[in-house]
Amino acid sequence: MNMSIKVRYFASLKDRIGRSEDILEASEGISVQAIWHRANADKAMPDNTLAAVNMDYVDLDRLVKDGDEVAFFPPVTGG
Amino acid sequence: MAIKICPDAFDPWQEIQSYQRASVQAGKFGATSVFIGTMRDFNEGDQVKGMFLEHYPGMTEKQLEKIASKAKAQWPLLEYLLVHRVGAILPNEPIVLVAVWTSHRGDAFDASRYIMEALKSTAPFWKKELLHSDQERWVTKNTDGYAVDQEG
Numbered sequence: 001m002n003m004s005i006k007v008r009y010f011a012s013l014k015d016r017i018g019r020s021e022d023i024l025e026a027s028e029g030i031s032v033q034a035i036w037h038r039a040n041a042d043k044a045m046p047d048n049t050l051a052a053v054n055m056d057y058v059d060l061d062r063l064v065k066d067g068d069e070v071a072f073f074p075p076v077t078g079g
Numbered sequence: 080m081a082i083k084i085c086p087d088a089f090d091p092w093q094e095i096q097s098y099q100r101a102s103v104q105a106g107k108f109g110a111t112s113v114f115i116g117t118m119r120d121f122n123e124g125d126q127v128k129g130m131f132l133e134h135y136p137g138m139t140e141k142q143l144e145k146i147a148s149k150a151k152a153q154w155p156l157l158e159y160l161l162v163h164r165v166g167a168i169l170p171n172e173p174i175v176l177v178a179v180w181t182s183h184r185g186d187a188f189d190a191s192r193y194i195m196e197a198l199k200s201t202a203p204f205w206k207k208e209l210l211h212s213d214q215e216r217w218v219t220k221n222t223d224g225y226a227v228d229q230e231g
Contacts, residue, residue: 008135010133010135010203010205052135056138056141071135071138073203073205075219076200076203076204077199077204077219077221078163078174078199078202079175079221
């Protein structure tokens, strides 16, 4: 089954890749890491990148489901 | 229990006073611990004239709720108030307020420190500084505290 996945980027990572979001069509069983490569074939993920699915932190091997929102961003610096 | 994301400047002392009057039961609390983070006009040897605080709307609130829930599970909190600024900000403006009300001081100190350190490590906010030279740069790391991982 084809899934639709929203991918979002924040802060310096958004500046670096020049986009704030992508909508991807993907097959079931794809991981967060693979989503990055589908969206950014020409760019390696920076070492310290954090990932979230549906606004919770996840490991890069986490599988995504249809309708999930995946986000990539650098270490947080609030407060 | 309140969590606020503020797009405009806020007065932390006014926030504490209003919240305490409206929501904290008089006679029950014996300790209030307050942390306020304020924007400096210098960082890493450079003069800073402004800052932009980006956040991930939705995830920020979700992570702050998680942090507060963990603090509530660990210490007997009567009330807490978390306020965090977003958007364009100037030196001397408050960035963050953490206020905790408890019966005894140890819990207030420990819970407010935990909330603040967990916020620094896991709440999705990012600072971009505007230097006096008009150069912009993202802040890439926090000063030393203690890290709280995403599992808390």
